Amino acid sequence: MSGRRYAIYDVFTDKALAGNPLAIVFDCDGLDQAGMQAIAREFNFSETVFVEPARNPAHNAAIRIFTPHYEMPFAGHPTVGTAVALANDIGLSHDTATLLVLEEKIGDVRCAVTSDGAGPGFAEFDLPQLSEPLDAELDEAAIAAALGLGPHQIGFENHRPSLWSAGVPFVAVPVAGLDVAAAIRFDGPAWAEMAPKRDNGAVACAYLYCRDTIGHDNAFHARMFVPGPPVYEDPATGSAAAAFSGAIVAFDQPQDGVHTHWIEQGIEMGRASRIRLEIDVANGKTRSARIGGHAVRVAEGTLAV
Structure with missing residues (x-):
């Protein structure tokens, strides 16, 4: 399948061209692991996210996180960036948090995304596993x-x-x-x-x-x-x-x-x-x-x- 939508976000910053860059590829249903790895290698960022349909219909998406060389069970800036991107697609509320659940390899990750209406989104997630x-x-x-x-x-x-x-x-x-x-x-x-x-x-x-x-x-x-x-x-x-x-x-x-x-x-x-x-x-x-x-x-x- 061609024509998969993607976006690039700078994460952990409120200014473009700072923070940690992240590629997010949407509509990845049917894309196999080898294809994801090849695309991650092409973007060559520290991580690339692939968004798939959630297994649980109550959740928003399943995501897989790849470095250019291997898959990660969990990572912070991909979680924050993907949560903001998906909330932007839904339409961020300026008054209340947009609540999302992302299914990651490590488990289900709950996120809350907010915006002041003019600037970038802010996402916060509960650690799925305590240190x-x-x-x-x-x-x-x-x-x-x-x-x-x-x-x-x-x-x-x-x-x-x-x-x-x-x-x-x-x-x-x-x-x-x-x-x-x-x-x-x-x-x-x-x-x-x-x-x-x-x-x-x-x-x-x-x-x-x-x-x-x-x-x-x-x-x-x-x-x-x-x-x-x-x-x-x-x-x-x-x-x-x-x-x-x-x-x-x-x-x-x-x-x-x-x-x-x-x-x-x-x-x-x-x-x-x-x-x-x-x-x-x-x-x-x-x-x-x-x-x-x-x-x-x-x-x-x-x-x-």
Whole structure:
């Protein structure tokens, strides 16, 4: 079938040509996995979403998320971008949230999309899986070397490197400040040699963070690197922020209640992004958590294949 509609959104930003770009291909009923993978490779974004009819008629859509090389069970910026895109098709209400349920590999993901009537949509979704710590022996000296840093530049306050997953595992590495974050020179092969592996054999990615920020209303500054192949930096990573929620609760030990954290990412790449992370804490543990951000449509068209 030819003529499948697609759109490109910049996600976790309220301005075009910033944030994390996402391709969304609609009307994918009948498109097989090999075809999806080939189209994702053609777009060559960090992720491409394929929208299929929902299995449950009460839900809005089933989505599949592909990198140029493999399928993902869950990812944050594809969820936010697709929720905004589908809500735009429905017609965003300026007074109430548009509620959607997206069927993903990880499970059903509930989303709420709002708009101020003039600017981009804002989507927030409940984490389908809360962040959990994973057992791993993390060598701080080896981590520092793979980042082009010295061991003394790893960690701040009581924060130390740790491995977390809310569906996708990440090594959360605290660094001493903005100057250290800017100085990172990521060595993909060195990271791949020492970092924990996922169930599918892929290496857990590196999520670097510090409490110093460039935006005064942000709580954390972050960078995320994929060890490859190919090696690349991601400008905004919702699944990493979801995993990071576990580290926040473990190290900061927040009081019971709702805690909102804005995370800036992508600044070193010239793709500034902002991710909103909300964590509900009860009895010192995460009861629920949400990821939110804006998304802006920058292009649309049809595929000729």
